Amino acid sequence: MSDTPRVSFEFFPPKDEDGEAKLWHTVARLEPYCPSFVSVTYGAGGSTRERTSRIVKRLARESSLTPAAHLTCVGATREEVDDIVREWQAAGIKHIVALRGDAPADAEKYEPHPGGYANAAELTEGLRRIGDFExxxxxxxxxxxxxxxPAADLDNLKRKIDAGATRAITQYFFDADTFLRFRDVCDKAGITVPVVPGILPVTNFKTVVRFSNACGAIVPAWMAELFDxxxxxxxxxxxxAATTASDLCMKLMEEGVEDFHFYxxxxxQLTAAICRRLGLRPEMEAAA
Structure with a gap:
């Protein structure tokens, strides 16, 4: 096992000029840590489709980073999704994060788009028909x-893997045992692709609680007390936040985890600090 982990980073498309400046500042700060890839999210209902496309194309064109474009099934037919994928393929995007996606804000629950991909497993099958993507x-x-x-959730993950996925990235969690138990379940189910833990540094605890209520992630009581x-x-x-997240990563490294995906x-700042604590040094500094 390597003394230092491999890392990847997730960004989201900016909404305005201030957000644009913040995004590219973030890219510049984290690029020297040589991530395996960086992903760019895709808003609910495909609401950031054009911005996601613009960002991943610019990353491919102007940085040393390997961009991965998020793609969802929401709000588009199969033909429309396939056209987006071919556009990215022509721009040199070779990695896609295939997700079912969340229901639009005005909908009570997720419903497949008429003529669209119903779920992430179908989307993954569609991607495999178009090209040799990661x-x-x-x-x-x-x-x-x-x-x-939980059994239904695991079956859904297996369907995505069987459809051709090469990696699973987890929703964030805050206890190491949560991931380790899940990894064991995946192993017993015969899932052999890498299962990469997703790590969310806490920038605002109230926001984390709100995110978690929406996505089903459990916020442990000890964490509420710590950030109170x-x-x-x-x-x-x-x-x-930096100490909590880096301690979580170090516990996982002791259990053989070698890859981390940071939201x-x-x-x-927080992601850079955690990478430092895990032994990663910016490439420019390491070469000095």
Whole structure:
């Protein structure tokens, strides 16, 4: 096992000029850590489709990074999705994160688009018909909120892998045992592709709780106590967040985990600090 892990980073498309500046500042800060890839999210209902396309194309064109474009089934026919994929393929995008996607804000629950891909397994099959992509899919240690049982959730993951996915990236979690138990379940189910833990550094605890209520991730009681009162104390919160996330990663490394995917929220400081604590040094500094 390597002394230092491999890392990847997730960004989201900016909404305005300030967000654009923040994104490219984040890219510049994290690029020297030589991630395996960087992914760019795709908003609910395909709401950021054009921005996602623009960002991944620019990353491919102007950086040393390997971009992965998120793609969902929501709000588009199969033909429309396939056209987007071929456009990315022509731009040199070779890695896609295939997701079912969340229901639009005005919908009570997810419904497949008429004529569209029904779920991530079908989307993965479609991608395989178009080209030889690297395909990452989502996995849920705390179970997806739309899954009736953990067994059904695992079956859904297996269908995505069987359809041609090359990697699973987990929803974030905060206890190492949560991931380790999930990894064991995947092993027993015969899942052999890498299952990469997704790590969310806490930039704002109230926001994390809101995210978690929506996506089914469990926020442990010890974490609520640890961050209590720190939303108004950003300096202390940053130190606590960096320590908490890096401790989680180090526990996982002790159990053989070699890859981590960081949900950066377009804020590079915490992710950079965690990478440092895990033994990663920016390429330019390491060569000095």
């Amino acid at each position: 395909i990452s899919v989502g996995a849920y240690p705390d179970v997806h909120p739309d899954s009736p049982t 009162g720190l939303d108004e104390d950003p300096e202390t919160r940053q130190l606590v 950066t929220l377009n804020r590079p």
